[in-house]
Amino acid sequence: MKYFPVFIDAEHTNCLIVGAGEVAARKLELVLKTPAKITVVAPWVSDTVAKLSRLENVTLHEREFVEDDLNGKTLVFVATDKQSINQHIHDMAHSKGILVNVVDNTPLCKFITPSIVDRSPIIIAMSSGGVAPVLLRYIRQKLETVLPHKISLLGDFSERFRDKVKTALSSVTDRRYFWEDVLDGDIGENVLQGQQTKAELQLDIALQKYQNGDKPAGQVYLVGAGPGDPDLLTFRALRLMQKADVVVYDRLVSPDILELVRRDAEKIYVGKAKSNHTIPQEEINELLAKLALEGNRVVRLKGGDPFIFGRGGEEIQTLIEHGVDFQVVPGITAATGAASYAGIPLTHRDHAQSVTFTTGHLRDNSIDLNWRALAQPSQTLVFYMGLTGLPIICRELIAHGLAPSTEIALVENATRANQKVLTGTLENILKNSLTKDIKPPTLIIVGGVVSLHKQLNWFTAQEA
Known part of the structure; x- marks a missing residue:
């Protein structure tokens, strides 16, 4: 700034x-x-x-x-x-x-x-540093239509009871939870509708409950962050990211998405890279439970979707064992994000009637998959975590029946500004000198649909 x-x-x-x-x-x-x-x-x-x-x-x-x-x-x-x-x-x-x-x-x-949206005592001030006044005016107009004019009543209500709540609840976290419940629930709605007396009575009752320890327990939200472009986050994901006390995130969560997390939330990195697991999965599972049992609202932020090669199921099983409440927020998985932004439809009437997502992760220098089932005509294959095992993938698919001329695409940093797409065939992709420049995270797409890339590619990105 x-x-x-x-x-x-x-x-x-x-x-x-x-x-x-x-x-x-x-x-x-x-x-x-x-x-x-x-x-x-x-x-x-x-x-x-x-x-x-x-x-x-x-x-x-x-x-x-x-x-x-x-x-x-x-x-x-x-x-x-x-x-x-x-x-x-x-x-x-x-x-x-x-x-x-x-x-x-x-x-x-x-x-x-700045450009100002005035709902005193709520003031929103925006600036472009003097470089884009028309864009700023456009944003302000959007905000003016979204924010209810009566939101000022909520500001006045909060000011009136701020000291009372602060005296009753010594913990900053407790106060934040309390006010979120007030503003998101019936009390806030009654304030907006002009039912001040009713809202005040409800607040006194709710505050007494909080003082007696009757307050929401910690919870874990498994949130899919999508493939990287923050515009692909769901509204619900963004809302929960803004409410979190702690965010546990992995390597595939882009910096742009992390910028949208609440500023004062604790951020814990548990990313995994090839042969370098910062924290073993079992410890991540226990960490989530521990943080929630301490009374925190925990967002487990995962690249893509939590239930597609995201180990979300394993984490939930541990939460259930510890009696921790949880929610799951789906995200756009890397396969659909990479395919869409590379102009490669995963299914197409002329090329593929089915699509299979699988992992190309190496174990003991091999990939243990049902290659015969994968090497079928008229289907699209998407390999997650398969870049290191690319030679094995190409070799096994050819050995089990796919034509060497079957087309393949490598999509690096899908949906981001630095996305790269490299296409070829099973027999020549490894001979391409540019292949060595492709780095994780990269999705591998195999099948006739790859031939549509040059025609349907709409996203301005780098061609490898």
């Missing part, structure tokens, strides 16, 4: 606006939404500024700017039409350590004013 977002206590802010045209008027109108004391200095005053200057917290000086105008100021907006004056005031303010904004001149801004 080039600009660090902060909210300033406007009640103790003295703001100076130099200039009094329509541009300055827009800044004046914005600051007037706060209790800040405002001074406007300009030799000429527009009708809008003249009208607004009659308000109690605005002082207008109809004259040229002088250096003493900066005394005691904490924020300065400069909105004159003379570049030399703008530069001069910027330099003086900066030398005094005062935050200064020269309107429509980003290089001369020590702070910038």
